[in-house]
Amino acid sequence: MAGILIVAEVQKGELKKAGYEITSKAKTLGGEISVALVGSGVAGLAGNLAKYGADKIFVVDAPEYANYTTEAYVQAVAAVVAKVSPSIILIAASAQGKDFTPALAARLGVGCLSDVVDLSLEGGKIVAKRPIYAGKAYTMVECLADPQVISVRPNSFMAAEAAGAGAIENVAVTLDAAKIKAVVKSVEVAETKEPDQTEAEIIVSGGRGMKGPEEFGILRELAKALGPTATIGASRAAVDAGWIGHGYQVGQTGKTVSPNLYIACGISGAIQHLAGMGTSKVIVAINKDAEAPIFSKADFGVVDDLFKVVPALTNEVKKIKGA
Amino acid sequence: MNSVVCIKQVPDTETLIKIDGSGTGIATDGVKWVMNPYDEFAVEEALKQKEKAGAGTITIISLGPDRAIETIRTALAMGADNGIHIQDADFAAKADPYATASALAAAIKGVADVKAIWCGKQAIDDDAAQVPAILGEMLGLPVITMVVKFEAAGDKAIVTREIEGGQAVIEVPLPAIFSAQKGLNEPRYASLPGIMKAKKKPVDVKTAADLGVGAAAKTAIKNMTLPPARQAGKKIEGDDADVKAAALAKALSEEAKVI
Ligand SMILES: Cc1cc2nc3c(=O)[nH]c(=O)nc-3n(C[C@H](O)[C@H](O)[C@H](O)COP(=O)(O)OP(=O)(O)OC[C@H]3O[C@@H](n4cnc5c(N)ncnc54)[C@H](O)[C@@H]3O)c2cc1C
Numbered sequence: 008m009a010g011i012l013i014v015a016e017v018q019k020g021e022l023k024k025a026g027y028e029i030t031s032k033a034k035t036l037g038g039e040i041s042v043a044l045v046g047s048g049v050a051g052l053a054g055n056l057a058k059y060g061a062d063k064i065f066v067v068d069a070p071e072y073a074n075y076t077t078e079a080y081v082q083a084v085a086a087v088v089a090k091v092s093p094s095i096i097l098i099a100a101s102a103q104g105k106d107f108t109p110a111l112a113a114r115l116g117v118g119c120l121s122d123v124v125d126l127s128l129e130g131g132k133i134v135a136k137r138p139i140y141a142g143k144a145y146t147m148v149e150c151l152a153d154p155q156v157i158s159v160r161p162n163s164f165m166a167a168e169a170a171g172a173g174a175i176e177n178v179a180v181t182l183d184a185a186k187i188k189a190v191v192k193s194v195e196v197a198e199t200k201e202p203d204q205t206e207a208e209i210i211v212s213g214g215r216g217m218k219g220p221e222e223f224g225i226l227r228e229l230a231k232a233l234g235p236t237a238t239i240g241a242s243r244a245a246v247d248a249g250w251i252g253h254g255y256q257v258g259q260t261g262k263t264v265s266p267n268l269y270i271a272c273g274i275s276g277a278i279q280h281l282a283g284m285g286t287s288k289v290i291v292a293i294n295k296d297a298e299a300p301i302f303s304k305a306d307f308g309v310v311d312d313l314f315k316v317v318p319a320l321t322n323e324v325k326k327i328k329g330a
Numbered sequence: 331m332n333s334v335v336c337i338k339q340v341p342d343t344e345t346l347i348k349i350d351g352s353g354t355g356i357a358t359d360g361v362k363w364v365m366n367p368y369d370e371f372a373v374e375e376a377l378k379q380k381e382k383a384g385a386g387t388i389t390i391i392s393l394g395p396d397r398a399i400e401t402i403r404t405a406l407a408m409g410a411d412n413g414i415h416i417q418d419a420d421f422a423a424k425a426d427p428y429a430t431a432s433a434l435a436a437a438i439k440g441v442a443d444v445k446a447i448w449c450g451k452q453a454i455d456d457d458a459a460q461v462p463a464i465l466g467e468m469l470g471l472p473v474i475t476m477v478v479k480f481e482a483a484g485d486k487a488i489v490t491r492e493i494e495g496g497q498a499v500i501e502v503p504l505p506a507i508f509s510a511q512k513g514l515n516e517p518r519y520a521s522l523p524g525i526m527k528a529k530k531k532p533v534d535v536k537t538a539a540d541l542g543v544g545a546a547a548k549t550a551i552k553n554m555t556l557p558p559a560r561q562a563g564k565k566i567e568g569d570d571a572d573v574k575a576a577a578l579a580k581a582l583s584e585e586a587k588v589i
Binding site for chain 1: 341343344345346347349354356367368426427428431454455456457458459460463464466467468472473474475476488492493494495496497498499500501502503506511512513547548549550551552553554555556557560562563564565566570571572574575576578579580581582583586588589
């Protein structure tokens, strides 16, 4: 096998955890592991990848990549692919990864498997498991030619340190400017430390039972007490009521999440909501209606008023965490 | 300006999925079919832009079996002008996102003077979110995904796209390909007169051979399974909310070990 190339993503000056997760997984598949690191001012991050098993790190560092555009990233990664000739390319299925992975595959003239949750190697070929119908079913799929281009859902694998050779090579890419037609005019990103819902390890989610926008504060308090890997989410009813932005919506027409812990507060558990969070490892439901369908999916259910349970739970979590 | 909207007919979101006898597809008996929810935003945006410009033709293109015509008619009833229905048994059996995009791209090439090509962010059946990007490669056009705001300005567009934790404003020359994200607009319902009119609007039926493409998939499904059923878990009992909260915290920390 000709080796695996991983594309690591940088956000707010840091390597995203999902990059470590796929590097760790790649390590278990065997072969040489290369990583492409594309961005502006990112060269200093290359060393971290060696700790998780990268043998070679190809750094494409230039001001042109300060703002992400699909075309520039595809050209940069394609340049690294040409150097490495990998048989497998793994990219985190983050918002950015989902945007450029299929474009990269099409540029290379090959197929692409998106948002996979498990990978195994059978005779040099990847067989990937991916959820369809928002997780109501799974397919086992394969690419018919190399390189096999695959985006991997964050939180699907554990990041584990394992030293790789860590040779760093700077790659100068001459971008084909004629193809770069989209121009980023401005970027607005909330200055929050919260992880994105798709990458969070814990999500405290609120539904119509939250009654209004201010009340999401009690969910934020609980998430804060649970630590930096926790964030908040919402059902569509809460989003459609205008209590919280669409970026928080979990479900079939929102984000698909698979945290270690999902706490559903005042959410009834409609099929479209379950579709987005059904793969959470542990599900907690807090709902005053003992008949709510969410209880049939929850590992732990509390039948009570969320406005009493959530603040009390926040206090208990603080006690456990010794804060 | 003319636009094209690529739409897909998918099972309604309430559908309980069952695997069919082949083991690589779903059983379609009793399934209620609807327009992919994200494609509704795409159709609506094309209609809004046409209304603003006061000119242009909106062509709906869908690849799918016989029944997909209903979804094309729905878009025509919303106000689109004409349709192309790509119907091909070979594609039905083995189209992956690449093969689908190749058929759509061939059909789009036959539409004159297209300025905007709209798709939904993803189809909620295969959840692949690949077709817009592949169309971009095949047609040599820029692709902007996850669009939540769109403004045409002469021969370019200023669009806002959703990015992780925020938004980015992008300027792109037309023609270009856009994928619609929730928040872009509120799709209209088809009116009764709209439904009546839609019946008379032209829909071209084309096979893969008509378009000069083959169902050359680049990925293959080996099998399909259902996730293991989740069992209802433990009810946390207690006299009041405080007691239950304490018991829950304990269970999460000691039993489930997630906090
Ligand atoms: C095409 C389509 C796509 C959709 N996509 C999504 C999606 O992506 N995500 C999504 O979530 N939904 C989606 N939906 C909507 C979905 O069908 C439900 O309407 C929605 O999930 C309901 O949200 P909810 O559970 O917050 O509200 P409700 O169903 O109204 O439930 C509110 C719950 O709060 C409880 N409650 C009220 N007050 C309290 C209190 N004080 N303490 C404790 N509990 C309380 C109630 O008992 C009730 O169970 C979609 C629907 C369609 C048709």
